[in-house]
Amino acid sequence: xxxxxxxxxxxxxxxxxxxxxxxxxxxxxxxxxxxxxxxxxxxxxxxxxxxxxxxxxxxxxxxxxxxxxxxxxxxxxxxxxxxxxxxxxxxxxxxxxxxxxxxxxxxxxxxxxxxxxxxxxxxxxxxxxxxxxxxxxxxxxxxxxxxxxxxxxxxxxxxxxxxxxxxxxxxxxxxxxxxxxxxxxxxxxxxxxxxxxxxxxxxxxxxxxxxxxxxxxxxxxxxxxxxxxxxxxxxxxxxxxxxxxxxxxxxxxxxxxxxxxxxxxxxxxxxxxxxxxxxxxxxxxxxxxxxxxxxxxxxxxxxxxxxxxxxxx
Amino acid sequence: xxxxxxxxxxxxxxxxxxxxxxxxxxxxxxxxxxxxxxxxxxxxxxxxxxxxxxxxxxxxxxxxxxxxxxxxxxxxxxxxxxxxxxxxxxxxxxxxxxxxxxxxxxxxxxxxxxxxxxxxxxxxxxxxxxxxxxxxxxxxxxxxxxxxxxxxxxxxxxxxxxxxxxxxxxxxxxxxxxxxxxxxxxxxxxxxxxxxxxxxxxxxxxxxxxxxxxxxxxxxxxxxxxxxxxxxxxxxxxxxxxxxxxxxxxxxxxxxxxxxxxxxxxxxxxxxxxxxxxxxxxxxxxxxxxxxxxxxxxxxxxxxxxxxxxxxxxxxxxxxxxxxxxxxxxxxxxxxxxxxxxxxxxxxx
Numbered sequence: 087x088x089x090x091x092x093x094x095x096x097x098x099x100x101x102x103x104x105x106x107x108x109x110x111x112x113x114x115x116x117x118x119x120x121x122x123x124x125x126x127x128x129x130x131x132x133x134x135x136x137x138x139x140x141x142x143x144x145x146x147x148x149x150x151x152x153x154x155x156x157x158x159x160x161x162x163x164x165x166x167x168x169x170x171x172x173x174x175x176x177x178x179x180x181x182x183x184x185x186x187x188x189x190x191x192x193x194x195x196x197x198x199x200x201x202x203x204x205x206x207x208x209x210x211x212x213x214x215x216x217x218x219x220x221x222x223x224x225x226x227x228x229x230x231x232x233x234x235x236x237x238x239x240x241x242x243x244x245x246x247x248x249x250x251x252x253x254x255x256x257x258x259x260x261x262x263x264x265x266x267x268x269x270x271x272x273x274x275x276x277x278x279x280x281x282x283x284x285x286x287x288x289x290x291x292x293x294x295x296x297x298x299x300x301x302x303x304x305x306x307x308x309x310x311x312x313x314x315x316x317x318x319x320x321x322x323x324x325x326x327x328x329x330x331x332x333x334x335x336x337x338x339x340x341x342x343x344x345x346x347x348x349x350x351x352x353x354x355x356x357x358x359x360x361x362x363x364x365x366x367x368x369x370x371x372x373x374x375x376x377x378x379x380x381x382x383x384x385x386x387x388x389x390x391x392x393x394x395x396x397x398x399x
Numbered sequence: 400x401x402x403x404x405x406x407x408x409x410x411x412x413x414x415x416x417x418x419x420x421x422x423x424x425x426x427x428x429x430x431x432x433x434x435x436x437x438x439x440x441x442x443x444x445x446x447x448x449x450x451x452x453x454x455x456x457x458x459x460x461x462x463x464x465x466x467x468x469x470x471x472x473x474x475x476x477x478x479x480x481x482x483x484x485x486x487x488x489x490x491x492x493x494x495x496x497x498x499x500x501x502x503x504x505x506x507x508x509x510x511x512x513x514x515x516x517x518x519x520x521x522x523x524x525x526x527x528x529x530x531x532x533x534x535x536x537x538x539x540x541x542x543x544x545x546x547x548x549x550x551x552x553x554x555x556x557x558x559x560x561x562x563x564x565x566x567x568x569x570x571x572x573x574x575x576x577x578x579x580x581x582x583x584x585x586x587x588x589x590x591x592x593x594x595x596x597x598x599x600x601x602x603x604x605x606x607x608x609x610x611x612x613x614x615x616x617x618x619x620x621x622x623x624x625x626x627x628x629x630x631x632x633x634x635x636x637x638x639x640x641x642x643x644x645x646x647x648x649x650x651x652x653x654x655x656x657x658x659x660x661x662x663x664x665x666x667x668x669x670x671x672x673x674x675x676x677x678x679x680x681x682x683x684x685x686x687x688x689x690x691x692x693x694x695x696x697x698x699x700x701x702x703x704x705x706x707x708x709x710x711x712x713x714x715x716x717x718x719x720x721x722x723x724x725x726x727x728x729x730x731x732x733x734x735x736x737x738x739x740x741x742x743x744x745x746x747x748x
Contacts (some may be wrong), residue, residue: 090419090420092419095458095514097458101527103527103528105528109528113528122472126636128438128656132636132639133638134529134636134638136636136639140634140636140639144417158552159547159638160543160544160547160642161543161546162539162540162542162543162545162546162589162590162591162592163542163589163590163591164589164590165587165589165590166644168518168519168536169519169534170519170532170533170534170535171533171534171535173531178541179535179539179540179542179589181543181637181638183638188637189636189638189639190638191529191638192530192533192535192637192638193533194533200590205546205547205550220532221530221532221533222532222533223677227740246694251528251532253527253528253531253532254532255523256529257458257515257516257519257520257523258513258515258516259454259458259515260419260513260514260515261458261514262419262420262422262514263422263423264420264422264423264424265420265422265425266422267423295422295424295429295465295468296422296424296425296468297424297425297468297469298468298471299429299467299468299471299472299473300471300473300474301467301471302431302442302470302471302472303428303432303471304425304428304429304432312670352497362511388708
């Protein structure tokens with residue numbers, strides 16, 4: 087079989103997320119170099135603060151300031167930082183219980199090496215030079231042997247609180263379509279369309295995905311179909327898609343290629359949109375250098391009889 | 400409980416570092432065929448189908464829909480999907496059979512980690528406000544847990560190395576495992592965890608068939624009866640939890656009936672060596688229990704299938720008569736955040 091196809095696939099998404107009152111206060115506080123926790127009814131202080139008590143599920147909103155200094159409760163040495171992590175030089179991941187808090191915050195600790203880190207060591211916040219109201223306003227922690235600084239006395243109320251964050255994410259993949267779809271795409275390179283036949287029901291699926299969805303059996307027998315086909319159903323698109331260089335209205339159709347038992351999708355051209363009809367006989371039109379048909383146009387043959395494609399609707 | 404429900408068949412792929420020559424459904428098809436062949440059932444005979452997988456591994460939305468081609472979803476079938484390990488799909492199928500709505504169920508799950516970087520991919524399951532922007536990867540979070548256990552005196556690096564060696568030695572008898580026999584303990588990946596403390600990254604799939612009552616006896620000479628299943632979750636904030644303990648596992652085990660009588664086998668989903676320390680303590684397992692005779696997740700950890708495989712391996716031991724009462728555990732999320740425990744029994748001999 088031909089070598090399987092591969093292509094880079096990047097998934098990027100900047101999620102815009104709104105903050106509730108507790109997270110808004112905490113992240114605004116970081117922007118102002120103040121660390122806030124939330125007090126539970128039984129007197130614990132949770133840092134970072136959450137909106138609901140993890141033990142009782144009671145709603146929380148009593149914000150209290152804690153110190154920017156604290157104690158490492160556990161750590162792990164990261165000698166090879168990865169993209170997006172807080173430091174690009176080797177660092178320790180740490181859980182830090184800030185002075186005044188009862189729970190620990192995850193962040194990075196800037197230290198010269200693993201021998202300089204231990205559970206129980208004292209650390210303090212190193213603030214980012216530019217702060218926007220995000221967890222990354224804490225650039226990292228750093229070793230600290232001084233006294234706990236006095237609190238600023240902040241009550242957790244801000245006039246210009248941040249109300250949202252943009253959470254950027256990017257993941258990199260190498261996409262491979264697998265055996266059946268690789269064969270389909272390879273055939274398209276020669277302007278041929280191949281499907282696969284189910285060993286049980288004998289239906290030919292285009293594009294093939296390696297399994298018969300009716301019988302639940304693996305397929306492998308390749309069958310060339312088309313190039314001509316029949317419009318089984320269609321719709322008229324009246325809204326222009328962004329970045330799409332096609333004038334509206336245009337027709338988007340299901341096309342049953344000759345020999346196929348499943349209709350595929352395609353655009354219909356070379357005929358006014360309001361003259362496209364079920365049963366219209368069409369053939370593919372290839373653009374120079376394209377990997378798939380640009381659209382399908384009428385062949386000029388008489389329309390197909392309804393009974394020849396009624397099972398493919 | 401009004402009905403007895405059993406695992407009557409189990410199949411899994413060979414787990415490999417990459418299966419780029421196959422799409423998800425192509426990887427899954429042989430496993431679906433095998434598990435059906437073991438019972439003589441056809442896809443059309445199945446009363447309920449449930450699957451587990453993750454779009455983040457595939458990098459595509461609704462990726463599970465393509466796998467539905469493999470189960471014959473036309474004419475319409477009763478089907479559901481969970482966006483997590485297939486062990487949770489099995490839980491859903493078990494409850495469906497308990498209602499009497501179906502007598503048989505096909506449960507499958509699969510994951511291809513090879514297209515992406517699984518350490519980065521798994522950061523996207525973290526809280527998006529306080530954790531995900533820092534990109535703490537799955538090995539780093541497991542390493543924090545390992546250090547907490549070392550500080551607490553529950554383990555040390557040599558003990559962790561012994562867990563790794565025992566798992567991969569056990570996997571010698573498992574033809575599907577990705578890592579078998581001696582594996583170098585290696586350098587630190589994120590200290591204190593070395594490469595040998597971490598699971599292999601790989602692609603794979605698994606499937607089981609459940610059946611109720613007398614139907615189970617007709618499909619399998621020695622059904623693995625599910626005596627209980629329960630799953631529990633802990634706070635998402637890592638700094639809220641005691642990482643040296645797993646109260647969610649303990650509670651799930653208690654509710655699944657695991658402590659009512661001793662088990663002889665335990666299949667634990669502990670992708671990192673240190674997590675076995677936590678689970679053994681939470682489940683009160685002593686040296687009389689055969690832990691991970693399959694090699695466990697340290698020998699093969701196809702994400703989204705590794706938990707279902709624990710249930711399948713435990714059931715297969717009962718089918719073969721090598722176990723009479725087995726415990727299976729599955730986990731999801733960082734540092735054993737979510738835990739499922741199932742208790743399986745064979746008929747008395």
